[in-house]
Structures are given as structure tokens and as C-alpha cells.
Amino acid sequence: MTRKQRRLTLIGVAGCVLAIALGLVLYAMNDTIVFFNSPADIQAKNVQPGTRIRLGGLVKEGSVQRGSDQQISFEVMDAQAAIQVSYKGLLPDLFREGQGVVAEGVLVSPSMFRADSVLAKHDENYMPREVADTLKKQGHWMGEANAVPKPQ
Structure with a gap:
């Protein structure tokens, strides 16, 4: 050679x-490349309790409950399912009911999620493409019809 x-x-x-x-x-x-999982995805994939994931969807109207010592619970929903989220800490200023949210944490049970961090969206026009596409498929988001025109 x-x-x-x-x-x-x-x-x-x-x-x-x-x-x-x-x-x-x-x-x-x-399996970890996914940016978020919707509540319906979590139920469909049979995600095991104790798994660290990102949960994305809309904050359900009337579900936000504030407790003592910065303890907050709320529901994240999509068209098929909802998951109860518990979070201890300060929420972003833009967090509110009916708004898009992504929470990162641990799945406690198929219907309970404990979040370490919560990210709120400014409005649906600035959602990641994957979140908006999922909400559009489920019929929950109509961003183009409700979009605020941008200043010229």
C-alpha cells in the first residue's frame, strides 16, 4: 500500500x-427535538409521568388560580384536551387567560404538569410557526382575521 x-x-x-x-x-x-407538546399530543403519545417536556397551548379562560407564596395554577388547553399546570414563581407580564403559553417542566400525571418556567406570547401573531399551525389545525386560532395592522 x-x-x-x-x-x-x-x-x-x-x-x-x-x-x-x-x-x-x-x-x-x-424525541427531544420537539419545541413543545400540546395537551392532545401528551395524551396521544402516552408520555410517562416524570418525563421532562415543554407544554404549549392556550391558557383556559377562568382557570387561573393564585395561591399564597407566588403559587399559581392554570390550565393549558387545545381543541381536544386540557392539562392542569402548577407553577411557583413570577409569571411574565404578558401572561393572561386566552393567551398562548409554553411551560417547561415535569409531567406529574397525564392531567397534571409542574412547570419550572413559563413563557407567554405577546399575541398570536408572534407565535412560533409550529404553535400557530397546531392551533390553526384545531380551529382555535384565527390570527389573520384578528390581526392588528402593523404601523406603516
Whole structure:
């Protein structure tokens, strides 16, 4: 084997090893690449309690209950399901009922979620494309009809 053939063989083997490693990493991250799960997704996928996920949807009207010591509970809903969320801490200024929200935390049971952080949307016009598409499919969001015109 000449020096050039050995070098090409070494480069080829290194490339194969890198491709396999990349494939294994992407396979392992397959379920964690999702930006959020809606309540219907969580029920459909049978997510196990104790799993760390992001829950996205709309805050259900009339569901926000404030307790002592910054304890807050509310429901996040989509067209098919709702999940009760408990959160301890300060909510974003833009958090309110009927508004889009993404909560990150741990699923306690199929109908209960304990959030570590809560992110509120300014309005539906600024939602991530995935959230807006999900809400459009379910018939909950009509952003174009209710959109506020942008200043010229």
C-alpha cells in the first residue's frame, strides 16, 4: 500500500466513524427535538409521568388560580384536551387567560404538569410557526382575521 492509499483509507474510516456517531446522536435526540407538546399530543403519545417536556397551548379562560407564596395554577388547553399546570414563581407580564403559553417542566400525571418556567406570547401573531399551525389545525386560532395592522 502506498502512502496515498493509506491516507485515503484513514480519511475514509474517520468519515465513516463520524457519520455513524452523528447518526446515533440524531437518533437519541429524536424525541427531544420537539419545541413543545400540546395537551392532545401528551395524551396521544402516552408520555410517562416524570418525563421532562415543554407544554404549549392556550391558557383556559377562568382557570387561573393564585395561591399564597407566588403559587399559581392554570390550565393549558387545545381543541381536544386540557392539562392542569402548577407553577411557583413570577409569571411574565404578558401572561393572561386566552393567551398562548409554553411551560417547561415535569409531567406529574397525564392531567397534571409542574412547570419550572413559563413563557407567554405577546399575541398570536408572534407565535412560533409550529404553535400557530397546531392551533390553526384545531380551529382555535384565527390570527389573520384578528390581526392588528402593523404601523406603516
